[in-house]
Amino acid sequence: MKNTRKHRSAFHTIMVCLMMSMLVVSISGCDEDDEVADIVNAPAATDNVPKYIFFFIGDGMASPQVNLTQAALDDPHFRRVNGAITLGALSLDQFPVAGMATTHAENQYITGSAAAATALACGEKTTIGTISMNPAHTLPFKTIAEMAKEKGMKVGIVSSVSIDHATPACFYAHETSRGNYYEIASQMDDSGFDYFGGGYVKENAADIENQMDAAGYTRVSTLGGLRGVPVGQKCWATTDVYDGKALNYEIDRIGTSEISLAQFTQEGIRLLDNDDKGFFMMVEAGKVDWACHANDAVSATHDMVAFDDAIAIAVDFYNQHPDETLIVVTGDHECGGLTLGFAVTGYKNTFELLKYQKTSFKKFDYSAAADFDQALAIMTEKFGLGDTTLDPGLELTARDSIRLEDAYNRSMGGAPSPDPTDDFLKYGWYDPFTVTITHILNEKAGIAWTSYSHTGVPVPVYAMGAGADLFSGSYDNTDVAKKIMTAAELK
Template sequence: MKNILKISFAVMFAFVSISALFISCNDDDDSTEPNTVTDYKTPKYIFYFIGDGLGSPQINVTEAALNDPNFKLSATKSVGIGELNLRQLTVTGMQTTHAEDRYITGSAASATALATGYKTTIGTISMNGTATSDLKTMAEMAKEKGMKVGIVSSVSIDHATPACFYAHTDSRNNYYSIGQDLVASGFDYFAGGGVRWNKYDGEGQAEDITLFTDAATTAGYTYVNTKTAFDALTSESGKIIATLEKFYTNTDDGCALPYVMDLDAQASENDKITLSDFTEKGIELLDNDDKGFFLMVEGGKIDWACHANDVVAAAHNTVEFDKALGLAIDFYNEHPDETIIVLTGDHECGGLTLGYAGTGYESAFEILRHQTMSYVEFEDIVDGWNPEVKTFEQALEDAKEAFGLGNETLNSALALSDYEKGLLEDAFNRSMSGESTHEPEEISVIYGYYDPFTVTITHILNNKAGIDWTSYSHTGVPVPVFALGQGMYEFNGYYDNTDIANKIIEIAKLNE
């Protein structure tokens, strides 16, 4: 049997080799194996995944948490254990992220680099550093080539990262201008939490989203914000803008999708559409043209959770971002000759690290599973407390319920020391009275202007797991890059964030 197999393989190999002789100079051959550094086909399906705030530690800590079989997304979702889909991306590189005018970048400057191949200044959306000329984005190039274009984000679709693919303005806060560029872009699919049209630069105008949807409709878009309408979309539906329902007149939490771990707490099914749902629909809608498509998917709230030093919310959202990647990998497996997938972060956020002075060489990632809601949900609970009657003892019970903190019967590593209780009591008093024994300078280091009680809870829980943070802002460490498909070997090595855009533009011949 073995010999027959060997002979079969030998015959097949000979046939393939002879075939290869005849077609080796034909760019359209049927070979599915991508290639060497320079030998690849021009991909017509481009997937660009940007994890906002996704550095190496965010990836590491998510895999560490997933290694605990009881670390689940929610009652309605389950995930694989221990390894993220991004391990299937064959090629790995590393990028530097600095902005034109600041070493530690911001999302607008980094996304401009990732979308256009040019450095710019902090806060600038796809314009040069002095905001005197527009920088053409790879999404605009793809559109000009006749490709379908989709922009998906777990935050608002006019937030800095997605905006850098279709808008040009001197400030990321110019939501009116960004919204105008959005509806004028002609792109085929926008999906995310919501929009913040007029929120900042609209003079005396209502924040009501009808101002935006009217402009979008005039420009030929269909706007959907219910699950039924979203599910019913097909590749025949035309140009689409899809958001959650709750942002129709409401701008809570920056018009972002809820944290994945808070999905069950959403009142309406219309507000439970996830990043991977939006990505799956995007692939379905865009995959209807000979010229292919460009799809950018941003995992935007990994960054927000890291700003707040909530590692569990960040890990759940990283899993969701990675789940969206899994859909692109499935697509690649069906179209290996025509697809490239690139995944990176725009910068690290929070100075997250695996290792904490208080735990030395020890880690206890398994305690993270006991956190049941994000910092945002708990901050809402703290907001509802009456300082006149709420006691510290009651607050500790609430922390135990929501985070497992102090619950020794769940895990002895969750026991609170007197020192930790002191930190929590100080933070609780600060949350309730707004007063503290700390100086303002100290407050910015200790609480980072988040709710003091909530951020102290996540700090202590994270520290007990052997995790620590250095900042409530971004950091300047290099960020990993992953690639799979045609042209992927271009992403080997150590380079600048601007190089990523230039590589994609060159590989897919977007500028020709």
């Protein structure tokens, strides 16, 4: 296996060098010779067993979420941290290897986060709602995080949603139902993992805190506190401001002192990078999914940028340890049936209209409005819709106004439309006025949604570093975990 990889890698290197040499000669003479020499001398990183493994999971992230973020990054509003603002500015765009993975569960084509994360964590199919156990619920599956721990690596689990939520849970817990939050969180200390970062726990928090204290974890909830935890100390880091028990949406978090996903990742590296056997860290962007359930493209995009900022931290680490680091990025499933393109806008996109949205759907508050006109004024302030001085594309058509007024009346307790399917198509499980606003803004930008649930399209897989070659091609989601096991020699 190793030899095959080595030979294939060497063959690729030779071919690339030949092609580069021909290109250089044919285009511009000798100026790029140094660059070609660098490629020839570059270390064959893919032959190594990675000592540092990053596994990034975008919940609800498939190609449309990535593509929308690439498009939105053309506007400076969406990129506040990492420099250049052009298409192709994502850290993801630097990854040399890409593949594509299926997402289906054992018992259902369109998956949920528990079955999907079990596949990604254990390399095994299971049923909807199951946390790293077999479909019959008789056996736990060993996770790659547990395998890494057994190998002597340090292990970190980071998520922007509550740490007992399905995706992070599937790396340290084994439960028959994702809804058993207390039982899941009670397995954090049993795992012996070194770092938990991100959202809080949903049930019996005081009891979970006692368990973690007894197991020797330092608990912190501010960035200063997190930065003060000594290297090598077991740590459970949360934040002191939540949306439920999750981190706030990035669009609402930015500009506050709340810890970002990138900061949880950065501090995780600091705490875990203290052992000659290396580390495994899983980082989940959980709220891309939640924003897509709600059909809020702007909040999803901001959370994608926060995710990409966390990935950038790992890429920086890779650049310091290129021979010893593997970074894998994937999604667990698509959410919302997002696409770039809408019937009314045809071939046109005006993504720049998205920048006028200033709040997540969750934090949008129009309770001060006494009537529809006042609610519209608050909408215009928070979403730009209706303010043609900002952009003529924000003009409300007669049809928009009717949709908004119907939705507002429904939010104010008006009767649903006689056909429940019609009502559900328009509003899903969401506040009718708010979801109508995001629908209209998204549609004006040329973005459309087909669902308030997950969809069954495949997800991209990106890889960089030692073992990255394994991740090219098209395969099952269980193979993502198996490829990490192969690359890192985990069992």
